[in-house]
Amino acid sequence: MSEKIEEFDNRIIFAKTLIALANEDSKIVVVCNDSVGSSNLTEFRDLFPDRLIDVGIAEQNMVGVAAGLANAGFTPFVCAAAPFLTGRALEQIKADVVYTRTNVKLCGMSPGIAYGELGPTHHSIEDIAWMRALDSLPIVLPADEAQTAEAVRWAANMVGPVFMRIGRYKVPSVSQGQSPAFIPNKAMRIIDGSDVTIIATGTLVSRAVAAAAQLKVEGISARVINLSTVSPLDTIEILAAAKETKAIITAEESVTRGGVGGAVAEFVVQNHPIPMKLMGIDSFAPTGSATFLLEHFGLTADSIVASARELLKHGK
Amino acid sequence: MNTREISDLAREIRIQILHTIKGAGMGHIGGDFSVTDILATLFGSVLNVDPKNPNKSDRDRIILSKGHAAVALYSTLALRGFFPVEDLKTFAKPLSNLNGHPNRNKVPGVESNTGPLGHGFPIAVGTAIGAQLAKNGSRSFVIMGDGELQEGSNWEAAMFAGHRKLTNLIAVIDRNGFQQGSPTAKTNELDPLDKKFESFGWEVCLVDGHDYAALHKAFTDPQTKPRVVIAQTTKGKGVDFMEGKAEWHHKVPSAEQYEAALEQVGKQ
Numbered sequence: 001m002s003e004k005i006e007e008f009d010n011r012i013i014f015a016k017t018l019i020a021l022a023n024e025d026s027k028i029v030v031v032c033n034d035s036v037g038s039s040n041l042t043e044f045r046d047l048f049p050d051r052l053i054d055v056g057i058a059e060q061n062m063v064g065v066a067a068g069l070a071n072a073g074f075t076p077f078v079c080a081a082a083p084f085l086t087g088r089a090l091e092q093i094k095a096d097v098v099y100t101r102t103n104v105k106l107c108g109m110s111p112g113i114a115y116g117e118l119g120p121t122h123h124s125i126e127d128i129a130w131m132r133a134l135d136s137l138p139i140v141l142p143a144d145e146a147q148t149a150e151a152v153r154w155a156a157n158m159v160g161p162v163f164m165r166i167g168r169y170k171v172p173s174v175s176q177g178q179s180p181a182f183i184p185n186k187a188m189r190i191i192d193g194s195d196v197t198i199i200a201t202g203t204l205v206s207r208a209v210a211a212a213a214q215l216k217v218e219g220i221s222a223r224v225i226n227l228s229t230v231s232p233l234d235t236i237e238i239l240a241a242a243k244e245t246k247a248i249i250t251a252e253e254s255v256t257r258g259g260v261g262g263a264v265a266e267f268v269v270q271n272h273p274i275p276m277k278l279m280g281i282d283s284f285a286p287t288g289s290a291t292f293l294l295e296h297f298g299l300t301a302d303s304i305v306a307s308a309r310e311l312l313k314h315g316k
Numbered sequence: 317m318n319t320r321e322i323s324d325l326a327r328e329i330r331i332q333i334l335h336t337i338k339g340a341g342m343g344h345i346g347g348d349f350s351v352t353d354i355l356a357t358l359f360g361s362v363l364n365v366d367p368k369n370p371n372k373s374d375r376d377r378i379i380l381s382k383g384h385a386a387v388a389l390y391s392t393l394a395l396r397g398f399f400p401v402e403d404l405k406t407f408a409k410p411l412s413n414l415n416g417h418p419n420r421n422k423v424p425g426v427e428s429n430t431g432p433l434g435h436g437f438p439i440a441v442g443t444a445i446g447a448q449l450a451k452n453g454s455r456s457f458v459i460m461g462d463g464e465l466q467e468g469s470n471w472e473a474a475m476f477a478g479h480r481k482l483t484n485l486i487a488v489i490d491r492n493g494f495q496q497g498s499p500t501a502k503t504n505e506l507d508p509l510d511k512k513f514e515s516f517g518w519e520v521c522l523v524d525g526h527d528y529a530a531l532h533k534a535f536t537d538p539q540t541k542p543r544v545v546i547a548q549t550t551k552g553k554g555v556d557f558m559e560g561k562a563e564w565h566h567k568v569p570s571a572e573q574y575e576a577a578l579e580q581v582g583k584q
Contacts, residue, residue, distance in 0.1 A: 065476070
């Protein structure tokens with residue numbers, strides 16, 4: 001391929017959408033932890049200085065303050081690096097936000113292994129498993145620019161807590177002009193197929209799409225599902241995949257134990273068991289860039305293709 | 317309410333606490349009694365709250381961070397008309413709305429689901445900032461146990477409230493000197509608590525936590541900074557054999573102890 005595919009940093013559309021929402025609704029506020037720059041919120045702060053509450057480096061206070069702001073009638077978007085938001089403030093998320101059911105939007109910025117060389121302290125591979133364990137907390141993983149914009153708008157307009165991941169490194173569009181690009185509570189089938197289903201999330205969706213193209217050349221028909229909402233799980237779409245294709249691969253930038261792979265497998269094994277392969281990041285990463293680490297952990301189109309071949313060989 | 321009426325309310329709260337804990341066979345009676353006069357003063361003569369409209373937007377917020385004193389809060393809310401006093405009998409019974417720790421989605425008047433310590437303070441900072449943004453005059457109160465101040469999250473909140481000069485926020489410390497197992501001074505010393513808060517940008521009010529007039533003044537005097545009311549209290553206040561005894565953190569009175577306690581409290 002000689003043509004350069006255009007790629008986007010989801011944080012840019014995230015901030016743009018928040019500013020648009022804040023212009024429409026005076027109840028939209030941002031709470032962050034010295035993360036104005038890393039969350040791309042400088043413009044928001046300049047436009048709405050009173051409505052950006054930066055608590056400093058204090059995640060427990062950040063989430064508690066957001067719960068209080070929600071109690072006071074506001075719609076706070078908590079914008080903080082995903083590892084610190086979900087790890088440091090887990091009990092505040094559990095008790096003050098999810099159990100109390102406050103209208104707090106938890107935005108995990110730069111999730112997965114986005115921070116690359118900064119190492120496992122700054123990686124957020126456990127967040128999805130942790131958030132999935134909480135009762136009825138919607139978990140949204142927008143895969144591209146269009147999905148990010150629509151998911152943020154949806155989150156602002158629904159009442160109740162949400163956790164969403166906002167990616168850091170640039171990704172290509174996977175929605176390809178599909179409208180809507182994001183449907184709440186629904187998995188997005190972006191390529192149909194009948195041999196194998198690849199269920200991917202976030203940054204892995206574009207790799208799943210590339211894998212499907214390679215498999216097509218080999219005569220394997222791969223269905224690609226962008227699981228942009230992990231909780232609640234779109235069980236209708238997953239059941240269809242289990243019934244209509246011979247195997248399921250899941251691909252995610254997080255631990256599969258309790259993660260996206262875990263979510264899909266829990267459902268499949270109890271309802272229509274078929275062979276599965278869970279691809280993710282199940283150990284602390286060695287030193288390396290995000291791109292290097294995705295390869296290191298086998299989260300590439302080539303590895304997805306190899307997994308598909310392997311599963312279908314065993315399935316025969 | 318005048319001081320006499322607040323005192324009457326406090327007596328009724330203590331009686332309900334005794335009934336409720338005796339009926340359930342569980343509860344944190346020591347901490348319930350130490351915080352009773354604080355709750356009676358706040359709900360009797362300070363808070364802008366309406367039991368008929370518990371979610372009105374400009375209400376004052378009161379967050380019981382020491383959620384284990386749920387029975388004291390439930391008794392106060394019931395006596396102030398937020399729900400029927402009769403419901404207190406269901407406390408801790410299967411499927412009751414009255415859990416061992418308060419639940420906002422089940423109990424009118426409860427602002428947040430507290431229980432794990434160190435949670436209420438940041439939430440109250442959030443409600444205070446929200447009131448300033450909304451410009452609705454709402455004030456925020458958070459009631460904490462003293463042992464709870466060992467949680468770091470409180471100091472994150474204290475630092476930030478001092479930085480923002482939140483003059484519509486009052487943190488009340490139920491300074492009974494005990495945590496679950498032993499005196500706070502023996503476990504992890506908190507003093508000098510006043511200097512700690514002063515250095516975080518707070519005005520400090522040291523009061524007798526069982527003196528209604530002093531509490532009322534501490535809760536209503538004009539502020540130029542966030543205020544901490546360090547209320548010196550007695551764990552188990554009102555029942556001589558419970559006062560200042562660590563074991564009454566969550567001990568349940570026997571039939572004889574219950575009668576004796578009821579008699580003492582009834583005279584107050």
